[in-house]
Amino acid sequence: MTAPPELDAATRPILAFDIGGTKIAAALIVDGAIEERRQVATPISGRPEDWLAAMVDLASDWQGRFEAIGAAVTGIVQDGQWRALNPTILPVPAGYPLAERLQATFDRPVRLVNDAQAAAWAEFDVRSGIRSLLFVTVSTGIGGGLVTDGKLVEGTNGAAGSMGHVLVKPVGGRRCGCGAIGCIETEASGTALKARAAETFGDGIEAPELFERAKTDAKAAVLIDDALNLLGQALLSARRLCDPDLIVIGGGIGLRADVLAELTSICGRLAPDFPVPIEAARQGADAGLVGAALLAAGR
Ligand SMILES: [Zn+2]
Structure with missing residues (x-):
């Protein structure tokens, strides 16, 4: 043989x-x-x-x-x-x-x-003509990954790109499972939106339903706007730090057209100096x- x-x-x-x-x-x-x-x-x-x-x-x-x-x-x-x-x-x-x-x-x-x-590495691999990329996924939780100069950055402790635990509301925010207060994961993830909806409307409203309500209900719209504003600020901070060729957004919430448009708008409005393209993830779940x-x- x-x-x-x-x-x-x-x-x-x-x-x-x-x-x-x-x-x-x-x-x-x-x-x-x-x-x-x-x-x-x-x-x-x-x-x-x-x-x-x-x-x-x-x-x-x-x-x-x-x-x-x-x-x-x-x-x-x-x-x-x-x-x-x-x-x-x-x-x-x-x-x-x-x-x-x-x-x-x-x-x-x-x-x-x-x-x-x-x-992040899969999203980098599927694209050509770029050397760096910041990937952020927004779904039940929030995560991220960074590719710089063609290499995946894992970090000294393996925690590089941990977007979910970027602090956006250290005063008056929620306690995160990581121990900190006001991580973006506790303020704008699907789990966070569900918790915010429960405080305002009572239990049982998942994030997709909250987005639907926001089209006709001002209270729901405020919750969504606040979460997306915080998310936009976290994204902008990460962008300032990494200055990547491209930002890729994934996850069930991140891939919504209205969310992508809002994040693009926030980053463009708050930082018009170095426009960085934001696009949807291609590799799916x-x-x-x-x-x-x-x-x-x-x-
Ligand atoms: Zn945290």
Whole structure:
């Protein structure tokens, strides 16, 4: 039997995972394209062993079909170890050795990365003609990632690009799961909008419904305007710091046309000196999976 030909690093099949607060997704990815994909709800036990068991279960019949593993996770990754930045999203115990556990389980090299950083890398990879990019996702939570001079910036502690925990309301804001007061995640994420709606209208109004109400209800419009203003200010601060070629906005809330238009308007109005294009994410909800796979393939 002849040995299989050496595969180019970019075209090796990669097993990718994306572990979030609500779901764990797994996919077989070749050259940035998803070939097969599955997901389950994240076990709510709070035990990493249960999340690992769910991952093994998802990939059980893919054994032997991948060369490496890329895993995008909510929270902070440092030297292959994983911990929560905001434990209310997913209560990851400090220093959980996920890379080591995955390597021992699947016997393949593992690349572990924060999920929004992975998504930033996927959004950078799909575009040409740029060297830097700031990615911000606004959905249940708020996350971000930064690419500078063609490289993903992970940071000394793995926390670079943590847009959700940029402070916008340190006085009079809400207490965030990270411990600070007035992080943008507690003021303008989907979870924050739901909390704001509950204070004004009572429980049970999710962010999309609040946006609908805002078209005809002045109180709802004030809540949305305030959240988007804070988000615009956070974006502007990050833009000032990084001066990227491009800002990419993703997430269920961030991808709304009215939200994109408002953020563009705020940044243009408050900082007309250096216009930076703002555009919608192209990789969709699987950007984390794709980015983790690209990084695991060495791209
Ligand atoms: Zn925070």
